[in-house]
Amino acid sequence: MDKIIIHGGKRLEGDVRISGAKNAALPVITSSLLTDGWNTFHNVPDLADVRTIKRLLTGFGVKVEGGKTLRINAGEITSCEAPYDLVRTMRASILVLGSLVARMGRARVSLPGGCAIGARPVNLHLKALQAMGAEIDLKDGYVEARASRLKGATICFDISTVTGTENIMMAASLAEGATVLENAAREPEVVNLADVLKGMGAKISGAGTDVIKIEGVETLRPVEADIIPDRIEAGTYMIAAGLTGGDVNILGCRPDHLDAVTTKLKETGMKITPIDGGLRVVGNRSITSVDVKTLPYPGFPTDLQAQIMALMSMGGRSSIIKETVFENRFMHVNELIRMGADITVDGNSAIVRGVSTLRGAPVMATDLRASASLILAGLVAEGTTEISRVYHMDRGYEHIEEKFSFLGADIGRIKG
Ligand code: UD1
Numbered sequence: 416m417d418k419i420i421i422h423g424g425k426r427l428e429g430d431v432r433i434s435g436a437k438n439a440a441l442p443v444i445t446s447s448l449l450t451d452g453w454n455t456f457h458n459v460p461d462l463a464d465v466r467t468i469k470r471l472l473t474g475f476g477v478k479v480e481g482g483k484t485l486r487i488n489a490g491e492i493t494s495c496e497a498p499y500d501l502v503r504t505m506r507a508s509i510l511v512l513g514s515l516v517a518r519m520g521r522a523r524v525s526l527p528g529g530c531a532i533g534a535r536p537v538n539l540h541l542k543a544l545q546a547m548g549a550e551i552d553l554k555d556g557y558v559e560a561r562a563s564r565l566k567g568a569t570i571c572f573d574i575s576t577v578t579g580t581e582n583i584m585m586a587a588s589l590a591e592g593a594t595v596l597e598n599a600a601r602e603p604e605v606v607n608l609a610d611v612l613k614g615m616g617a618k619i620s621g622a623g624t625d626v627i628k629i630e631g632v633e634t635l636r637p638v639e640a641d642i643i644p645d646r647i648e649a650g651t652y653m654i655a656a657g658l659t660g661g662d663v664n665i666l667g668c669r670p671d672h673l674d675a676v677t678t679k680l681k682e683t684g685m686k687i688t689p690i691d692g693g694l695r696v697v698g699n700r701s702i703t704s705v706d707v708k709t710l711p712y713p714g715f716p717t718d719l720q721a722q723i724m725a726l727m728s729m730g731g732r733s734s735i736i737k738e739t740v741f742e743n744r745f746m747h748v749n750e751l752i753r754m755g756a757d758i759t760v761d762g763n764s765a766i767v768r769g770v771s772t773l774r775g776a777p778v779m780a781t782d783l784r785a786s787a788s789l790i791l792a793g794l795v796a797e798g799t800t801e802i803s804r805v806y807h808m809d810r811g812y813e814h815i816e817e818k819f820s821f822l823g824a825d826i827g828r829i830k831g
Contacts, residue, residue: 419802421793422825427661434460434813435642439604442581447487448514452637459485460813467505499525513586543583567592575711588617590631599627602712614638646672647718657685657698666693704730708737721747721788728756730769747785750778775800783811
């Protein structure tokens with residue numbers, strides 16, 4: 416297994432270009448299952464999760480070509496089964512359920528198992544499909560769904576769910592009649608998917624608000640569309656700039672998707688200004704401790720909680736970081752403590768008392784965003800940090816060592 420080695424203490428300077436968003440690419444790629452013909456998607460990131468969704472689609476008989484510009488033709492679907500081996504590596508595989516049932520009338524998708532950041536059930540996806548007339552059976556670890564044609568329904572999600580909203584939006588696009596999604600997720604990735612579906616001919620309004628209306632149509636046509644920039648990747652580089660007292664231009668990001676992040680990071684003392692094509696972030700060696708509460712968009716994203724904890728580890732005082740989206744997303748805490756951070760977890764809150772120095776250590780990535788927080792800590796730590804299990808990081812950060820090296824970090828990978 417590969418390892419990342421960082422010799423900390425370098426100030427980051429220069430430009431970093433943000434890649435396409437993983438969490439937008441996955442549903443957008445999946446949406447091609449709803450069409451017959453070649454779809455073209457631009458700005459697709461080269462990530463392990465994107466390779467997994469491509470493998471899933473190829474397994475259905477779908478033709479997939481290209482990389483950053485990806486062409487997909489789901490004219491012929493020969494299998495409707497998403498096998499355990501692929502689903503277990505990527506929970507977002509559940510996204511294929513809605514579109515397969517809508518297009519093919521059936522799907523068999525392995526149930527995603529437990530995961531490092533909590534139970535993460537898919538009950539809301541299933542409940543919504545049942546409300547649309549699908550018959551759902553759970554057998555041998557698989558969800559089996561059938562419906563001759565899904566019917567529009569009014570669905571109120573008990574919890575705001577991102578992939579749940581996306582799954583049902585895709586299903587409803589080909590359903591008979593109107594679907595209303597209440598308490599829908601408002602994430603920019605949901606809007607990206609809605610725009611792509613609209614380009615295919617779907618009738619969707621309200622994406623970006625918590626009520627989305629979808630008027631089902633008989634067929635959808637292929638589309639050419641762009642993947643939005645990754646706001647979580649952008650936020651990670653912004654935090655890196657702040658933590659190292661650096662001066663970094665975050666290029667190709669969407670500042671309007673980063674409002675909550677920018678506001679919070681400014682409170683910590685960073686200077687963040689709009690520039691042509693992105694944001695300039697200038698760090699301040701003395702980091703002000705601030706409290707953080709994760710929330711669904713437009714709140715502070717749970718996918719940046721681990722990274723801001725690395726920043727707060729070096730804060731001037733104490734801060735409380737409250738995780739409200741997932742019930743067990745503090746796996747990175749013990750690893751940060753191994754690097755000298757002073758953190759106590761109390762239920763869904765972490766009390767982070769700032770220290771003046773972090774020290775390099777061998778640490779282990781436990782999930783995707785946790786791995787980013789360890790890189791951030793390693794960049795500012797004295798000595799050498801060796802991060803194992805970086806396959807988590809490869810799921811969601813494109814060319815991360817190259818990007819950090821280009822900014823002046825001393826970072827490399829040992830293949831293993
Ligand atoms: C998506 C993102 C992930 C991000 C998360 C929250 C993708 C591919 N992944 O994950 O990076 O951390 O949003 O912003 O876009 N829940 C249920 N039942 C369900 C569905 C969800 O109880 O059927 C709960 C979850 O356990 C969690 C909360 O709802 O506590 C929000 O989860 P959700 O928005 O669904 O996360 P994902 O879509 O899996």
